[in-house]
Amino acid sequence: MDIITTIVYIVLFVIMMVFVFSIGMLRQYMPKREILLVLGVAFLIGAIGGAFFLDPIYDELPAVVSTVEKTIPNNEETLHLDLSSSIDTNQLRSTLSSMEGFKSFEEKSIIIPMWSFSEREHDYFDSIIGNIDSHYKEYEVTSNAINIELEDNYTSSQALKSFSDWYKLVYGETISYAQIKADLVVDSSKLDDFEQALLEKGIVATNIEGPIQDSLNNTNSSMLTNFEFTLFCGGIGVVVAIFGIYMDSIVPAYRRFRKFLRTKRKR
Template identity: 75%
Template structure:
């Protein structure tokens, strides 16, 4: 398409001068159409291409943050993931227990008592309608939920059977696609990913032009190509004279 635009520009000598603006307008239109329909799909693949380079680098690691339902058997999940090539570690870091909307007195009560329920509660945070409990290493989410549920039944006469489990999966970057596929088969999608592959993807996306901007840039390129074609008859002789002048200067 740029060859066609260039050819139109070279026909300038056979056109009235007032037609040059029409040539530039057509060049912009053709450049924009070419950019939108032919170059943009390739341009949009640049982040994936950049991430593939990072993914192929040895010793790179990706950290996947998982939010799981308490109905998920985390022991089985850990066993299956640990059997895959590229597995580094799988840790359950915390649980979130949904509650009712606390009033000030209820919130103060939970603030004072939760830390005494189990010594394996590393830390905890009470919000207006949920309790987030951080877990000590090697203390599972099911144990944390059971201990809290047992205490809750003793105090309130009811059981709590649901919580959201937060886990961290560390893998080799080269196996990221395989792990994402394995998790997706179980209906699990990472809430966040941290690592060179994901960082490269985000960095490339943040520096890329939007669809409209990219189309306009392609249109401008079309105009530049047309201008080169328009003035080619002047540029080529000038370039030849310049090269001849430089050759004479070197001989001296």
């Protein structure tokens, strides 16, 4: 939402509150039993105004907070990516590294889908994987997949090739697919540019960690629901109406209080 629209919405809500205040000031011309009706109308007007004018602005609050985080120097965001082995990670790295705000791109591990292992097959793979390639940092054999953590500067294509070569030697077949887990670290101020570049390649980060995401999560967790916010705006309308109803009493009391303070200072 642009600034002009935001200002217009706020002004319209203020105008509605001025109208509510004016209704409250008419209390002296109404029977006392009509006060509840005035308060009910004030609540309704406040709720409607909040739902139509303030709620869209309130929904933009997380985006505003994240924008502030983007302006802070040296903030970094880590995008966790799940990639297909059909993607040329070298080309992807080259494209991303040429963009302003790039920090690092690191392939962390590969997940090779297999069949449902029997207990014997599971034990066999668990005992042999570590001997296939010395660049396998860690590995885990699940019931139907093999997860291999890669050493630094060792690519997923190299790891997949070494495993595929061993698998072909033992089983006579080729493994050509794996899921790649990679981490992309970027400058927070350029996060949107990198998300767009990834989206153009059909890639969406599975998770993002960093100041921007933390601020989004914290803001979203502390915000009221749309229904609760609408009720809150209705409450504002009631408070404004009460000020209007008792304006004749509030103003003289305020003047007496100021006179008391001036008298006390003179003493």
